[in-house]
Amino acid sequence: MNTASDNSDIPLGSMLPLTGPSTVDGIEFRKGIILACEEINRRGGILGRRLRPIFVDTGRQNAEDVVAAAAQLIQDHGVHAIINGYNIGPQNSEYEVIADAGVIYIHHNTLLQHHDTVLSNPDRYFGCFMANPAEYWYGQGFVKFLSWLRETGQWAPDNNRIAIISGSKPYSIVIANAMASAAERFGWSVSFGPKILSTPRNDWRGVIAEAQATEPAVIANTHFYATDLASFQKQFVQRPSNSLVYLQYGAMHKAFMDIAQESAVGVIVSAVTGLLRDEAGESFSQRYLMRFGQASTPQVGCQCYNAVHHYAIAASVAGGTGEPGNDAQNRKVAQALIEVPFRSVAGMVRYHPQWQAAIPYPDQVQDPSLGMPHLFYQVQDRAVGLALIAPAPYNADRFVLPAWFSPRYTKAPGW
C-alpha cells in the first residue's frame, strides 16, 4: 500500500481520443485533467503525493485501441487510476483489463451498458465508475423538456409528431430508443424512425426530406459528431420546416458553431453533464480559459476536471491511492467515491450505490441538490454562446422560437 509517508508521484492514467473524429473533445478532456492535477498538486497533492498525469491516445475509440490503451497505462506506467472523458466503441471491453488490475476507473462514456456490466458482477467491477448519467436519460429527459415547453405555453406545436434520426453508435441508438419509448407517455407520437444511419456522414438531405414528409413538430438527431451535426443543420435550414431541431451533445461544441454559423441559431441541445453558470462554474471557466486560451472549451473540459478532484478527495478520505494489484486499498477509495458526494462545477456528482453512475436531476431525482443537472440549451446568439433554458434552478434564459419557423407562428399565444 502507498501511504502518506511515500512521497513519490501518483501516476494517473487517461485514455483520450487525441486523434480521430473525437479529437476536439479529447483535447479538452486532457486540459481538464491537467488543470485539476495542477490545482491539487499546488495544495499538496493527495496526502502529500503529487499527481502525475499520463495520456494515451485511443484514436478511433474502438475496442482494440481502448483495451490496448488501458493495458499500456497499467502495465507500463502502473497507474493507480484511469480517469477520462468518453470512449465510444469498446462496449466496456476495457473494464476487463482494469478489473484484473483492481484499479479505479472513472469515465464519462454516458452508456447504459455500464449499469449492466457493473450489476453483472459488482465485486469484480468495484472500481468502475461513470461520472455522468447514462445516455438513456437524454431520451426521456428530452421528451419531458418538449412537454414542458408545450405545457407552459412557450411553444404551441402544430401537432404531436416527433421524427427521430440516429447515428450508428450504441450511444445514439440508445438515446433514440429511449426517446421513442418515452414519447407516447407524454402525449407525443413518433412519426419517423428511430431511423439508424451509418455515421460519420455529412450528407443528410435524404433523411431530412423523409422526416419532413411526416410533418413533424420536432426533428431530433441523436448522432453526436460536431462536424456531422453542423452539416445536418446547414442542410436543414436550406429547406426548413416548422419543426424544432434537437441535436445531440456535439452541437454544444465550438466546432459546430464555427461550421454551422448562422444556421445554428435556434437549435436545441442538451447535456446530462455540463458546466453550470453559477459562481463556481464561472470561476472555473475563467481559470480554464486563462490557462489554455480563449479558444478552449471549458464546457467539455469540466468533466475530467471534476472527476480528478472527486478522486483526490475520495483517495484522501480512504487514506491513499492503490497501485495495480492493491485492490484492498482501491476498494476503500471506491467506497469513499460512493459515500462522499461531490458538488462539482457541473452540479452534484452522487454515485448510485449499485450502478456506480451519477444520478441525474430532474430525470431521476426531483431534488437539484441530489443529482447532476440535465441541462437544455438553445443557440440564440453565436457571439454570446449557448442560452441555458432549463431546468430550474439552473436556467438563466428563455426559449426563443427559431427564425426558420414561418411568420404565422409569431401569432401563436404565449410568446
Add this chain to the structure above:
Amino acid sequence: MSSQTLDAASDRSDPVLDGLDSTTAGIAVWSGERILLYANRAYLNTFDIRRTLVGELRYDDFVRQLATSNELVLQSADMWIATQIGEFGAERQFDQQMSDGRTLDIVRMPSANGGMTVTVHDISSLKSIEFALRRAKEAAETSGESKSRFLRAANHDLRQPLATLRILIFNCLSETDEVHRKDLFHAMDVSVSIMDDLLSALLQIGQLDAGKIVARVTTFQLTSIFERMSLQFSHQAAEKGLKLRFAPTRAAVVTDKALLERILSNLLANAMRYTDVGGVVVGCRNDGASLRIEIWDSGRGIPLDHRDRIFEEFYQIPSGRRDKRPGLGLGLNIVHRLAGLLGHSIDLRSQPGKGSVFSITVPLGDIWQSEVAEPEISETVGGEFAGTSVLLIEDDAVLRGAMKGLLERWGMKVSAIGSEAEVRNHLAKTSATPDLIIADFSLRGQVGTTIVQRVRTLIGKQIPAVIVTADATPEVVARIRSAGLPILIKPVSPPRLRVMMHNLLFEPAELLSSPSEPGA
C-alpha cells in the same frame, strides 16, 4: 392576622404541618369569613400564592385573580367566577384543565364554622392513560365491527355464490351434453369471480379500517393508469357489447398512483356494471390548478333520493331486475374512503334512465417532476439491442441457457435452438425473420457455417451471423473465415459479443476494419 390562623410560614416547627407540606396533594382551609386560614406547599405552588398571604387572602379576590391569570382553561371567566363564589362552602368535586396541559381534580368539603377545606390532586397521568385506553377501546371496537361486517357479508353475499356453485357442480357431474356443460362451467366461473370481488373488497375495507393504507404521493403521467385500465376493462366491455373509450391525456398529476388507480377502477367497474347499452367514456378536464377525471356512462342513472347513500357500506339501490352479477355495495364506499385519505373530492351528476358522471378532482403536477415508468432503468427497456430478435444455435444445453440469459438481459428476443432439425421446425412455425444468427461451429456432426448458409437460403435473406467456437486451431478459423463469417472464441466475453453484434447490426464497415477476435 387571626390568632387561630395555622401559619405554615411561622418559625415555629410543627411536625404535623411539616408532614402536610410534604404531600403531593394540595390542601387549603378557608374560614367562614372566606379568609385563607391554611395552605400547604403544594396548594400554594399550584395556584402561585405567596405564603405571606395566608391569613389575609380573601376567597373572592383569589377566585377573580385566578380567573384572569390565564393559568386555567376557561370557556367563560365571568361565569366561572360567579359559580366559584356562589358555591363557596358547598360540597363539590370537579376536574379543572390547566393551561400547561395538566388536569387537576379539585374536591371541596364544607367545614363546621361555614368555611371549607379544599384538596387538589394532579391527575394528568391518569387522564392520559384514560385517553389511551379509550383509543384502544375504540380501535378494538372498530376492529370488532370490521370482523362483524366481514361475517355479515360472508353470511349473505359469500354464501349465495357458494350455494350456487355447489348446485352447479352437482349439475355438472350428471350433465352429459357438452354444450350445456360449458354453460355450467361459465356460470361457475361467474360465481367464483363474485366471491373473488367480495373478498378483495373486504380486504381493502379491512386495510382502511386498520389504518394500514398510507398514501405515497408522487407526480406521474395519468395516461399510464389509463393504459392499464384499458387493458383490464376492454375485454369485459366487448363481452357486454359496450363501447369503452379513454380520451387521450398528457397531464401529469400529483397523488398516490396505486390508490388513484384503485379509485378509478372501482368507478369504472361500477359504470360498466350498471350500463346495459351504449358505453363508458373516461376523460379529463382542466379545472384551474387541478384536473377533473370524469367517468361518463349511459347507464341506469341514480335517483336523487339515493345519491346521499350510495357511498355507504353495503348500500345498493333497489332494482327490480335480476342482475347476472349484482354489485356488493362496497365499491363506492372504498372510493369515498380512499378519496378522503388522499384529500380529493368526488362528485356525481346523474339522470335516471340516461346515465351518470362520477368525477374525482386531483392536483395537476409539474411535468419535470413526472416519474417515468421504470425507476430502475435497464437495457431491457432502452438498450441498443432491445427488441432485436436473435436465432441462437448451440447444442450444449448449459451454454445455450447461459447465452440465452445474457442476451435476454440486453433486451433481445432469443430463439434458442439445439440442432438444424429444430431450426427448421422453428422457422416453419414462425413468420418472423431473425435480425441476427449466433451459431456454434461444432454441432454434433454438423458445422455452424453450413447451418447459417441453409437458414439464409431458407429465409431468402443474408441475415448477419457470427460463429462461436471453442476450437481455435488455424484450420477451423480458416474454414470459418472462408465462409465469410466472423468468429468469437469460447468462452465468449460479453463485451466482445456486444461489439460484434453492434458491428454486425449497425456498423458492418467496422467489422471489416478490425479483427473479430484477437488471435483469431
